[in-house]
Amino acid sequence: MELWAILLVVGSCFIHAFWNLLTKKVEEGIPFLWWAFGVSLIVYAPLFGIFLFKTGFSPQAGPFVLLGGLFEVAYFLGLSKAYARGDLSLVYPLARSAPIFVPIWATLFLKEQISLQGLTGILMVILGVFVVSIKWGTPLLSPEWKNQPYGLALFTALASSGYSIVDKVGVRYAHPIPYIYLEFIITWLGLGLYLLWFHRRSPSPSQSVTPATGEIGGEIGSTGNLLSKTWQQNKKSILLVGIFITLSYLLILFALQIGKVSYVVALRQISIVFGVLLGSFSLKEKHGKTRLLGALIIWAGAALISLAR
Numbered sequence: 001m002e003l004w005a006i007l008l009v010v011g012s013c014f015i016h017a018f019w020n021l022l023t024k025k026v027e028e029g030i031p032f033l034w035w036a037f038g039v040s041l042i043v044y045a046p047l048f049g050i051f052l053f054k055t056g057f058s059p060q061a062g063p064f065v066l067l068g069g070l071f072e073v074a075y076f077l078g079l080s081k082a083y084a085r086g087d088l089s090l091v092y093p094l095a096r097s098a099p100i101f102v103p104i105w106a107t108l109f110l111k112e113q114i115s116l117q118g119l120t121g122i123l124m125v126i127l128g129v130f131v132v133s134i135k136w137g138t139p140l141l142s143p144e145w146k147n148q149p150y151g152l153a154l155f156t157a158l159a160s161s162g163y164s165i166v167d168k169v170g171v172r173y174a175h176p177i178p179y180i181y182l183e184f185i186i187t188w189l190g191l192g193l194y195l196l197w198f199h200r201r202s203p204s205p206s207q208s209v210t211p212a213t214g215e216i217g218g219e220i221g222s223t224g225n226l227l228s229k230t231w232q233q234n235k236k237s238i239l240l241v242g243i244f245i246t247l248s249y250l251l252i253l254f255a256l257q258i259g260k261v262s263y264v265v266a267l268r269q270i271s272i273v274f275g276v277l278l279g280s281f282s283l284k285e286k287h288g289k290t291r292l293l294g295a296l297i298i299w300a301g302a303a304l305i306s307l308a309r
Contacts, residue, residue: 039242069186
């Protein structure tokens with residue numbers, strides 16, 4: 001694998017982990033992500049226009065864009081809710097464990113076969129997920145365990161595997177850049193509809209905003225007020241995340257042009273390690289050593305899956 005490809009992948013992974021760090025830090029996760037996607041759509045509109053003009057867009061890709069966008073909405077809803085309940089160094093590795101689901105969906109829907117190496121990788125990822133989740137000295141059925149975001153984080157991984165499979169088929173009919181741009185439009189609209197729906201259901205003045213979920217109460221009053229408040233409090237982070245969400249994907253596309261697909265996909269999972277390190281050192285989260293060990297196991301398992309034939 002060429003050095004430039006390695007640098008592009010590692011850079012993409014750090015950027016991905018970093019925008020997750022910024023998202024974890026905010027209180028209103030869904031409004032924050034809605035703004036970030038809006039920024040991303042504006043910043044990358046010229047690039048979208050150039051590639052759309054050059055390559056066109058097949059109507060056959062339309063259903064895949066819509067379905068992939070819905071999976072993206074589920075992914076970001078699950079991610080923000082998981083960050084509201086748990087540490088970055090816990091949620092991020094679990095949310096990035098999608099490789100355990102992708103081969104299963106590929107076998108069921110794309111008629112691909114899981115090799116022994118792929119199965120070994122899946123088992124390693126499962127082991128890594130367990131290690132990341134361990135809290136030494138805490139009884140298994142204690143309230144502290146029950147309140148952790150394991151289900152939400154794994155739901156996020158499941159949604160990620162969903163759009164990965166959909167996109168794998170969808171990009172056969174359209175260039176990846178126009179494809180992902182249109183998919184992000186669906187995501188932005190979906191997050192906006194989610195916010196409007198919760199405002200309609202939560203008019204009571206005694207209610208408040210649930211951190212990082214975007215579930216609204218009378219303290220904020222209206223969707224517009226909440227979005228305005230979120231922008232005023234987090235505009236710098238919103239701009240960065242808006243740029244980084246798409247940039248991390250574009251760097252992977254460039255890496256794929258000069259490196260082997262299997263190697264790029266395998267190395268890409270190093271973002272799990274970055275996520276644990278950022279959570280442990282930047283946010284001072286506990287259980288850093290155990291979670292780092294689990295992250296390394298997940299990375300190794302994901303690499304085996306990616307390199308499997």
